[in-house]
Amino acid sequence: MDCFRTHAPRSRTNFDNRVSTESPLTGAPKPIDGFVRLLSTTPEIANHIREFVGFIELADFEDPPPLGILEKMTKTESLTINRLCTWQRWRENSLRPTLLYLLQFPSLIRLEICKVPDFDFTDLIPCVNLHELVVHDTSAKSMENAHTLPSDLPLGKPLQLHRLVFQSDASALSMLGTSLHPDGNPVFDWAILASISLTICHCDAFEASRQIFQRCYQLTDVLISLKYRQPWTGIAKMLKPSSETLARVHFDTSMDDTGNTKGLVAELEEMRHQNSIEKLSFTVSGNWTDDCRFDQGDDWGRLD
Numbered sequence: 001m002d003c004f005r006t007h008a009p010r011s012r013t014n015f016d017n018r019v020s021t022e023s024p025l026t027g028a029p030k031p032i033d034g035f036v037r038l039l040s041t042t043p044e045i046a047n048h049i050r051e052f053v054g055f056i057e058l059a060d061f062e063d064p065p066p067l068g069i070l071e072k073m074t075k076t077e078s079l080t081i082n083r084l085c086t087w088q089r090w091r092e093n094s095l096r097p098t099l100l101y102l103l104q105f106p107s108l109i110r111l112e113i114c115k116v117p118d119f120d121f122t123d124l125i126p127c128v129n130l131h132e133l134v135v136h137d138t139s140a141k142s143m144e145n146a147h148t149l150p151s152d153l154p155l156g157k158p159l160q161l162h163r164l165v166f167q168s169d170a171s172a173l174s175m176l177g178t179s180l181h182p183d184g185n186p187v188f189d190w191a192i193l194a195s196i197s198l199t200i201c202h203c204d205a206f207e208a209s210r211q212i213f214q215r216c217y218q219l220t221d222v223l224i225s226l227k228y229r230q231p232w233t234g235i236a237k238m239l240k241p242s243s244e245t246l247a248r249v250h251f252d253t254s255m256d257d258t259g260n261t262k263g264l265v266a267e268l269e270e271m272r273h274q275n276s277i278e279k280l281s282f283t284v285s286g287n288w289t290d291d292c293r294f295d296q297g298d299d300w301g302r303l304d
Contacts (some may be wrong), residue, residue: 171204250280254285
């Protein structure tokens, strides 16, 4: 368990505010057990915890940590839910009540979800102060019956994220953009989103990203990584709603002998007329033979 590292300048003990329950050894004691014991014997430490990284192991489902202990971490600002077993769906696992309780902390401003099957984005409704959402290798599923929400939660008020990092399948991206409150209002308000980083691995994800971008009006930083052979046609139009605020744009793509940059030059030419952009960059990587050439090679020389 990566828990508290101590330093003693001027005869005073300071605590690192990050806790991780990742175990480096197979068959080693569950790190979460040691952390629970620590909170049980020294509950005041919970006031210093700002970041909690939860690596969920198989044994945790059979013996989940007691909620009464973890509920002491009321000042947690960053939470990571990592490595849920593939056969343990989000709605069906015994740890969900505990994790939902952690999501309701008003201090929570950053959430990272990694390798979680069938996550339901409506479970984020209680995260009223969430500013940053990171989603990696996670699938999503919509549920008809939402869980019981706190009685003092303002229904219908969308979450206003400042930063989104997304690298998962197309269905999860689509669910992210279309999830609704029980009263029919959207879970997320993308209007004030300032920074977005998307990895697009399928044409369906490209289309789902359009649904989000068309509701973003204050983006300043954009990174789009295209990981499959898809023309870049439409990128400039997709970013147009934020044309007055967009400052930094980076495109990342790979290319082989057949090329994967089709349409990118024309899109960049169109975007250069958006005077708010301060920095426009792109990365092209791949393996080429001696006979390989860039599609539309003459066009690249026109870029300033």
